[in-house]
Amino acid sequence: MDKKSKIIIGILIILVISLIAVNVFLTPSSVKSNENHTITDMANRSLTVPESVSKVVSTSPPITTILYMIAPDKLGGMNFQWTSDELKYVPSQYQNYPNIGGWYGTQTGNYEQFLATEPEIIFDSVDESGEVSDVEDRQKKFGSIPDVAVYDDTxxxxxxxxxEFVGKVVGEESKAKELNEFNEKNINKVESVAKNIPDSERKKVYYAESTDGLSTDPSGSVHGQLIDLCGGKNVADIGNSNSSSSVQVSIEQVIKWNPDIIITTDSEFYNGVYNNSKWSNIKAVKNHQVYLSPSSPYKWFDRPVGANMIMGVPWTAKVIYPDKFKDINLKDETHEFYKEFYHIDLSDDQVTELLKNSGLNETNM
Known part of the structure; x- marks a missing residue:
């Protein structure tokens, strides 16, 4: 082989090596995607988690709801099954999450189902007590997959x-920030008005639960917190406000309270209340002031108590005090929230229908 040929071959070898090097630097490598880092979760536990996350699940509906809002493409399963009505507000690409249960009120979690989704991280909930024994027990069964504790703020x-914490762990800080800013905007607006409503002018509100409307949550309960936040006076001044369970009341007690407004999350109660003689003399019923919380794909008002209630803040404000919150355009708020956080771009007619079905007049939207 002559000298010229050797030089050409040498140049070709250098070019091939250069191309390989460029490809290595420009293409995400398996080493990079598998890099880990240490975090401190919200129960003050140190855990090693992947730097880049593509699949996560949660043991608790409130955390799953946050994940759906900020990282739907990374969510590997739901803790429950959406109904056919709820699926109308879920994009087709997100309608087939497997139902893997969870460990909360129903305790329907199944370790095999969780592991079958092949998650890189599992999020678990801890309450204000900070008790982590259940989380630690589940961590043992999840093996090497980190079970990250998140404070289940109610x-x-x-x-x-x-x-913010969940957004950081899954690499969606920007979307989490957007969600928080949406929430802060409406809370600040509502609180600035509600704090100036004299006690004598506060409307009396009853939260009707169950099909007969005779379960409720007392004033101060997390389940009725939107009433308090928006300046309403929860008439149910009974029971333990720290309890997560609703309180049974009689129709005679509700008649005695005689609320100006009734809010419910139960469609059966809502659809029958105006034709029910037992309720006919109550002020809210006589004045057609009974409202059904929108519930698709999640309830706006309650159960679960979580980020799904963010859209319930402006809705509850408009329900109780439409005149005091004229600067809230509920149609615009609904359209923005569904587009940005439920990932579906509703038409004007769809937004109007959703709000009308909750009992609102179009002039109060």
Whole structure:
């Protein structure tokens, strides 16, 4: 082989090596995607988690709801099954999440189902007590997959922290920030008005639960917190406000309270209340002031208590005090929230229908 040929071959070898090097630097490598880092979760536990995350699940509906809002393409499963009505507000690409249960009120979690989704991270919930024994037990069964504890905040005004934390762990800080900013905007607007409503002018509100409407949550309960936040007076001044369970009441007690407004999350109660003689003499019923919380794909008002209630803040304000909150355009708020956080771009007619079905007149939207 002559000298010229050797030089050409040498140049070709250098070019091939250069191309390989460029490809290595420009293409995400398996080494990069598998890099880990250490975090401190919201129960103050140190855990090693992947730097880049593509699949996560949660043991608790409130955290799953946050994940759906900020990272739907990374969510590997739901804790429940959406109904056919709820699926109308879910884009087709997100309608087939497997139902893997969870460990919360129903305790329907199945370790095999969780592991079958092949998650890189599992999010678990801890309450204000900080008790982590259940989380530690589940961590043992999840093996090497980190079970990251998130504070399951039930207060709509302090929910920013878990949203921000989850967003950081899954690499969606920007979307989490958008969600928090939407929440803060409406909370600030509502609180600035509600604090100036004299006690004598506060409307009396009853939260009707169950099909007969005779379960409720007392004033101060997290389940009725949107009433308090928006300046309403929860008439149910009974029971333990720290309890997560509703309180049974009689129709005679509701008649005695005689609320100006009734809010419910139960469609069966809502659809029958105006034709029910037992309720006919109550002020809210006589004045056609009964409202059904929108519930697709999640309830706006309650159960679960979580980020799904963010859209419930402006809705509840308009329900109780439409005149005091004229500067809230509920149609615009609904369209923005569904587009940005439920990932579906509703038409004007769809937004109007959603709000009308809740009992609102179009002039109060």
């Amino acid at each position: 207060n709509i005004t302090t929910m920013n922290s878990p949203i």
